[in-house]
Amino acid sequence: MTPEPDILVVGGGLGGVAAALAACRAGRSVVMTEETDWIGGQLTAQAVPPDEHPWVEQFGTTAAYRRLRESIRAYYRQWYPMRSEAIALTALNPGAGRVSKLCHEPRVAVAVLEAMLAADRAAGRLTVLTEHRPVSAEADGDTVRAVTVEDLRDGGRRTFTARYVIDATETGELLELAGVEHATGAEARSEYGEPHAPHIADPLNQQGMTVCFALSHHEGENHTIDRPRMYDFWRSYRPAFWPGPLLGFLAPDPRTLEPVSRTFVPNPAGDPLAVSADQSADAGDKELFGFRRVLARGLHRPGAFDSDITLVNWPLNDYWLKPLVGAGERAAAEAVAEARQLSLSVLYWLQTEAPREDGGTGFPGLRLRPDVTGTADGLAKSPYVREARRIKAVTTVTEHDVSIDLVGPYGSTRHRDSVGVGNYRIDLHPSTGGDNYIDVGSVPFEIPLGALVPRRVRNLLPAGKNIGTTHITNGCYRLHPVEWNIGEAAGALAAHCLGEGVEPHQVQAEEKGFEAFAAVLDRAGVQRHWPDVRGY
Incomplete structure (x- = not known):
């Protein structure tokens, strides 16, 4: 039997993996569960190449996320029959797709993520339980005492009583199971004054x-x-x-x-080495086959792929x-x-x-x-989920914090308690409420720690699309590098709280407490603020 962990991470997507790595880095024992048989979430089981900002090769991510990206490139250089010109590219785009500077096959990301976890698993700090899903949770007042997961292969159930629980599920399942206050769907415009919010709240109005x-x-x-x-x-x-x-x-x-x-x-004809994947210059999404291409035969020796x-x-x-x-x-x-x-x-x-x-x-x-x-029918193991349950957080990120129309081209909300950065347009796909696309320009933004801290519950943290955003701002906080950053911050925070004998609310609210945690993130290579490039 697996010993009771210090930290239970429920969900093995990008946020869950990043949380587990950060907690293990601090010497904590972790159990991570995952509903499918692949870790990696939207990058792997959902088969979505990474949506990233245009400066991702220079800055704007955590050091661990950069290691993930460079390890994917190294995998192709090591194991694929690539042309020498492709191997030599520092910024190799293995699939030469236009959606991302790093289009690649889901299986490669699975292999790299497994390798990133290998040492902690060998040391006994980390246990990964794939094909397990949460079925119940027990709460005592403001504390989550236990979470029960079910083995999808044989129906067996196990209950964990970790001191900290991280919800890294794709839909924020633990929030409902544990009775954590949360929102779903679209808030009314009157709640936060967001220009693109509907006049009437609709919890069932969710992105497709x-x-x-x-x-x-x-x-x-x-x-x-x-x-x-x-x-x-x-x-x-x-x-x-x-x-x-x-x-x-x-x-x-x-x-x-x-x-x-x-x-x-x-x-499509043409040399894939000539493809430029910069959506800030050209969205590139009007030619369907090449947009999310993950293997380009032209990058490899002739005849390697048909x-x-x-x-x-x-x-x-x-x-x-x-x-x-x-x-x-x-x-x-x-x-x-x-x-x-x-x-x-x-x-x-x-x-x-x-x-x-x-x-x-x-x-x-x-x-x-x-x-x-990795499936029998050829469809992805799980749907690409764009919107989840969202915690009622100490801090809620709204359109007023990130919309370029509201803050101006050099504006944005600078958070005292920033634990990371991100950048993506507010990109909402057609919704179950009948909305067409809502696509709003945004500015580079920060991730406030307050958006990771529930208003009431003391020992549960979100690690993905379930942070304190709105229906509108979820549209720019839901992508790959931001989810990783959120998860890394959540795992580091849980470990920090255990080591220092404090709670997340204290870390967020008290200046000295946050400074101590910020130092942990800084040492780990988490970029917490964007550089000021005005005038350049």
């Missing part, structure tokens, strides 16, 4: 999720799947705010909402008919099932009906890649 999948293309072959059960529904579905059928290449531009045609050209590989996370397969949280387990299961049917329907439409540049229809040579996603 996406079930991603991987494709390669093999001209002259036929890999057409069976007609999906819900294909007729999705083939005829036309949202009121959409310029045409959802299964089509015409979709709104997220920033202007004007109808824009996407193009789809499998295995196709590129791309990940499908497009306007076509965003699902928003039913909410994922707050409507009960049955509704959530139905939502996931329908989202999976949508993605299969997108694939079938691509294979049989999609218009080609040569005037024909259908790409039967598109091959679903279960080997890339």
Whole structure:
């Protein structure tokens, strides 16, 4: 039996892994659970290449996150038959996709994350329980006393009584199980005065999720799947705010909402070394195959691969008919099932009906890649979840803190208790409440410790999309490097509190207490403030 840990991390996504690493770095014992059989969350099990800010190669992340990125590059240089020109690139983009400067296959990230945890597992500081999910929690007043997890393989249950519990689940499940005050969906505009919030609160108005999948293309072959059960529904579905059928290449531009045609050209010509992945200069999202390409055969020796590989996370397969949280387990299961049917329907439409540049229809040579996603059916292990339950926090980040229209190009809220930084547009996808894209320019922002501290509960910390943001600001705090930073800060905070005999509320509220914790983060290479570059 695993001894009772100092810290229980529930959820093995990027925030959970970062939390576990930080706590182990401080010498604490940790148990980390994960619902799938892959750690890494949105980077791996959800099959989403990292969404990052344009300066990620220079600054604006933690040292541990930089190690993750560079280790992914090193994996390709070591084990793939890359051209010498690609190997020599300091800023190698393995997939030459345009969404990120580091597009890569999910399995590579799994291998690297496992390697990052290996020493702590060997030392006995860390136990990782995959295919385990939380089913209940016991709270005594303002303290979470115990969490019970279920083994999804045999139904067995175990209860842990860690002194600190970190909720790194994708939907903030522990907040509900432990009775921690939280919000879901959209707040009313009157609550925080956010210009883009709706006039009436709607807890079930949540960003759509996406079930991603991987494709390669093999001209002259036929890999057409069976007609999906819900294909007729999705083939005829036309949202009121959409310029045409959802299964089509015409979709709104997220920033202007004007109808824009996407193009789809499998295995696009051109040298992938010439691809520039800088969304601040060019969104790059109008050519679908190349946008989230994770393997570019042109980066490798001739004949090594007969196709590129791309990940499908497009306007076509965003699902928003039913909410994922707050409507009960049955509704959530139905939502996931329908989202999976949508993605299969997108694939079938691509294979049989999609218009080609040569005037024909259908790409039967598109091959679903279960080997890339690690599943039997070829779909990602879990949906890409954009919005979770959010703690009622000591500090709530609102649109007034980050919107460039509200703070100006050189503004932003500077937090005394900053534990990290991030940058991304306020990027909300169509929602279950019928909203179209909400895409708002933002400024580089800080992560206040107060957003990680629940107003009441003393020993539970969030480590992902469940921090104290709003429905609106979640849209820029939900991406890969910010989730990692949040998790790293949460793990370090729990360990610091155990070592110093203090509580998170004290660390956040007391100047000397925060200074001591900030020194811990500084030594670990956590960048807590953006550089002031005005005048340069």
